[in-house]
Amino acid sequence: MSLIEFFLRHQREIVQATLEHVWLVGVTMVLSVGIGVPLGVLVTRRPWLSRPILGGANIAETIPSLALFGFLLPVPWLGDRADRLAVVALTLYALLPIIRNTAAGIAGVDAAVREAARGMGMTEWQILRQVELPLSLSTVLAGVRVATVLTIGIATIAAAVGAGGLGEFIFRGLAMVNNQLILAGAIPAALLALGADYLLSVLERRLRPAR
Amino acid sequence: MERAAATPAADSAVIEFRHVSYLLDSQQELVKDVSFAVQRGETLVLLGRSGAGKTTALKLINRLLEPTEGQVLVEGRATTEWDAIELRRHIGYVIQEIGLFPHFTVEENISLVPRLEDWEKERTRVRVKELLAMVGLDAAKFSRRYPHELSGGQRQRVGVARALAADPPILLMDEPFGALDPLTRGEVQREFQELERRLGKTIVIVTHHVSESLVLGTRIGLMEGGRLAGIYSPREFLESSEPTVAAYVAHLRMHEGIEGGE
Numbered sequence: 001m002s003l004i005e006f007f008l009r010h011q012r013e014i015v016q017a018t019l020e021h022v023w024l025v026g027v028t029m030v031l032s033v034g035i036g037v038p039l040g041v042l043v044t045r046r047p048w049l050s051r052p053i054l055g056g057a058n059i060a061e062t063i064p065s066l067a068l069f070g071f072l073l074p075v076p077w078l079g080d081r082a083d084r085l086a087v088v089a090l091t092l093y094a095l096l097p098i099i100r101n102t103a104a105g106i107a108g109v110d111a112a113v114r115e116a117a118r119g120m121g122m123t124e125w126q127i128l129r130q131v132e133l134p135l136s137l138s139t140v141l142a143g144v145r146v147a148t149v150l151t152i153g154i155a156t157i158a159a160a161v162g163a164g165g166l167g168e169f170i171f172r173g174l175a176m177v178n179n180q181l182i183l184a185g186a187i188p189a190a191l192l193a194l195g196a197d198y199l200l201s202v203l204e205r206r207l208r209p210a211r
Numbered sequence: 212m213e214r215a216a217a218t219p220a221a222d223s224a225v226i227e228f229r230h231v232s233y234l235l236d237s238q239q240e241l242v243k244d245v246s247f248a249v250q251r252g253e254t255l256v257l258l259g260r261s262g263a264g265k266t267t268a269l270k271l272i273n274r275l276l277e278p279t280e281g282q283v284l285v286e287g288r289a290t291t292e293w294d295a296i297e298l299r300r301h302i303g304y305v306i307q308e309i310g311l312f313p314h315f316t317v318e319e320n321i322s323l324v325p326r327l328e329d330w331e332k333e334r335t336r337v338r339v340k341e342l343l344a345m346v347g348l349d350a351a352k353f354s355r356r357y358p359h360e361l362s363g364g365q366r367q368r369v370g371v372a373r374a375l376a377a378d379p380p381i382l383l384m385d386e387p388f389g390a391l392d393p394l395t396r397g398e399v400q401r402e403f404q405e406l407e408r409r410l411g412k413t414i415v416i417v418t419h420h421v422s423e424s425l426v427l428g429t430r431i432g433l434m435e436g437g438r439l440a441g442i443y444s445p446r447e448f449l450e451s452s453e454p455t456v457a458a459y460v461a462h463l464r465m466h467e468g469i470e471g472g473e
Contacts, residue, residue, distance in 0.1 A: 110310075110313075112306060112307070112310040113310050113311075113312060113313070115275070115306060115310060116304065116306055116310025116311070116312075117310075117312075118275060118299070119273055119275055119299060119304035119306065119310075119383075120299060120300070120304060120323060120324055120327075120373075120374075121295075121296045121297070121298075121299030121300035121301075121324065121327065122296075122323075122327065123296055126327065131312060134314050135312075135313065135314055
């Protein structure tokens with residue numbers, strides 16, 4: 001049986017798993033942007049927090065993903081549902097590039113522009129919302145892009161704790177020594193990553209401030 | 212919080228420095244015991260070399276910096292007693308690198324303070340047109356452009372228009388024409404001189420160009436190493452026999468006509 005035949009035969013399951021995968025990644029990205037961008041801003045506002053925040057995110061990044069899922073399993077509320085656990089673990093991974101790029105983007109805003117904003121009587125909040133964030137948007141988005149591609153890959157491991165997604169095929173294929181099954185998980189995951197990378201890079205270029 | 216001295220300014224000084232010092236840290240004293248007053252409608256030029264403390268002095272006025280010692284009074288009130296935001300919206304500010312917002316159009320840049328102050332849309336629109344005309348730019352042509360689509364001189368004009376947007380009684384300008392070539396610089400200076408006369412604002416300009424000081428200033432404050440060496444009218448400045456002033460004037464004479472470029 002050719003790979004194409006295999007894909008066609010299992011079309012419904014593959015689509016189902018892909019949707020689960022997209023859902024896991026989507027929720028993770030919403031959470032990690034929601035947490036990562038404010039943390040990135042905080043790093044620029046309170047430099048002494050930069051070490052603990054970036055350090056913490058760095059450490060999370062270094063924990064092998066399979067181990068991280070394992071560590072979180074016994075945690076009370078987290079371990080109750082596999083998808084919840086997976087999203088939290090994935091969010092921990094996605095945070096670093098987002099925090100780092102947000103901080104770098106804001107730090108990269110021209111000092112003259114920032115000073116003009118202050119001198120014209122904008123409040124800190126107005127400077128952030130109307131000047132710093134819009135001007136660092138493309139850098140922040142570059143971080144989101146890296147995080148998204150990373151998350152799409154790591155999310156395959158989530159199947160190990162039963163969270164579903166394309167990793168299901170990969171783990172089953174490994175257990176059954178069935179390459180077609182592995183590819184049924186790996187190919188859609190790779191395509192998702194490429195697609196997300198492309199779409200976000202287009203958006204990033206559009207939002208890059210003219211100079 | 213220290214309190215303002217009980218006695219108000221003797222006359223109607225709009226800006227007053229009273230024994231102001233500003234220390235960056237224990238090593239560097241950027242402004243040393245500076246005292247002066249600027250009257251309503253006057254244009255004071257702070258002239259001096261780089262590092263003489265001119266820009267620092269300027270930033271003490273709109274409270275981008277606060278004095279380490281002494282007081283800066285704006286309209287009789289110490290800047291530290293003003294709400295910083297309110298104070299800054301009361302003072303137009305044009306800076307060296309212009310600081311136009313690259314992601315805003317010309318119109319959005321100019322209308323920033325009116326928008327912050329919640330002006331009505333129509334009033335803001337009319338005001339932007341008026342300002343663009345005032346600085347000699349065609350509104351229909353320039354409103355929707357972004358700063359990077361403008362020449363240096365045009366950007367400078369937009370910077371001035373932006374600072375004037377909410378009609379602040381005070382205007383601070385830090386090397387406002389610094390980035391311009393000598394010809395454009397002369398042109399913009401002349402235009403600004405005209406504006407100056409028409410608007411009657413109280414203005415403080417920082418520059419290291421002698422000719423600019425003489426053209427734009429009603430008085431010239433010479434700064435050296437953080438101190439105010441003296442305040443002169445343009446005539447007094449030209450005729451002064453003090454060695455430092457004479458050195459500036461000699462430099463001007465030597466570069467007669469072409470001074471103004473870098």
